[in-house]
Amino acid sequence: MSIDVKNVTHVYMPNTPFESIAIKDINWTVKDGEFWGLIGHTGSGKSTLIQHLNGLLKPTSGEIFINGKNIHSKGVKLKSIRQRVGLVFQYPEHQLFEETIEQDVAFGPKNIGLTEEEIAGRVKEALELVGLSYEKVKDKSPFELSGGQMRRVAIAGVLAMKPEILILDEPTAGLDPRGRDEILEEIVALKQKQKLTVILVSHSMEDVAKLVDKLAVMYHGRIVSQGTPREIFQDYAGLVEKGLGIPQITELMIKMKSKGKNVSSDILTVDEARAEIIKAVRRKGLA
């Protein structure tokens, strides 16, 4: 499924003394099956933007197209858009509320009028997709779980709606390194298995460098650049100016290069850096 954002501006509390422009002139195309990262300083408009993609917010001006169809045109049911564009909010575990995990994950599917059998099937599938055993957890209270597991249950609740686009707003904030890596690995696996289009909002430059195909950078309500992580992370100074940064490993290689060392600075992961340095050390050994 594709998304087209055309000239979208959103103004909060228009025509009041509190009026503020949250996002401005956004143009953005996400093609079917792509994996995007959305980065930007706190308050840059990331959360506002993604809430437009499933119709939770309506643009003050501009249009949102899902698979070529304007979602605010006549005859489009926002309910079906919200089912197809799944949005996982920040700290989604705060939204768990049912007595058992099964009931919590079943909440969405129940509201779209599926049969009991279909609902049970979806709950089971969704829990297993996020790495939880249905049999083991279904009757537990979501509140007995660890932070990372609660977050998985919340993601399962969105997956149970069988979305074609999955948008996650900082899914790893506050998680320990293992919890972070596990959730990210599950997102990658999900994307491949379900052929999802994925948008990941993140403050971790390391994570987006490792995972996404393309990055959009927001700054004070606008998308100021788009490109592959390799392209985007070459502009270290520019990103710092915008409240962002680059992965530590990329910073290392840029500094080595600026010291006149014969290495590429076009490096996104520890493995890439390792290969590049071994090459350089060997060259030196032969010289």
Add this chain to the structure above:
Amino acid sequence: MKIAAEITALDVHYQYAASSDLALKNINLKIKPGEFVAIIGPNGSGKSTLAKLFNGLFIPTKGDIIVDGFNTKNKDDIWKIRQRAGMVFQNPDNQIVATIVQEDVAFGPENLGIPPEEIRHRVKEALKTVELADYADKAPHLLSGGQKQRVAIAGILAMKPDCIILDEPTAMLDPVGRKEVITTVKKLNKKEGKTVVLITHFMEEAVCADRVLVMEKGKIVMEGRPNEIFSQVEKLKKLGLDVPQVTELAYQLAKDNVPVQRDILTVGEMVDCLCQLM
């Protein structure tokens, strides 16, 4: 005799009322005045529980916490303790109470019954320390995440604590906000001589500390200088933790027989090390 350590934990156990398990077991610990201690560990390992014991938000089920000579069990001393050990939490929006920055910073000292003149002075000093002097009259909601968190820190500073405990203060911030907060924390420790306890999931932040404590399942399982702790890459990964990317790189290169130091913690150290090799 005054106890030498700023914060001492003596055989501390803690159990939440609703739980049958111990959240903390056998914690024995001394944090020296002026020391910078980082606590890392998986979610649910007891880090935040321990932090809340340090300023008497929780009282040990068994054992004692002594802050600057005061036992947190003694109810009469609780305000003396909280004034000495201030806490900063994860979400800046939950910690800001006023509509103007300087009023927010004044909230703590006002509650201590400090004279207005002295409060004004403290607020000014605190905002200067966190480098937000120009923001005194601004509305907090207009600030960036990193600035809001620094306002929260200023609010604690205005109480003139000897010790500041920060529980994942950067978890919700963007990269620059994270740097701002850590730079501020380092400054409080080095320039103002405050004792700092920093709980974090960001390993690059923990490397700034004098000492790192690693917690697992309610216990302290590793303890040492950052280079001692982070050079144990495999052990940390087994615990569900991580190391900074440059430390990981040093570990990988060493496996490939490239002669690098194994205890590299920062980009600067790695640049120096690699420059000698190529």
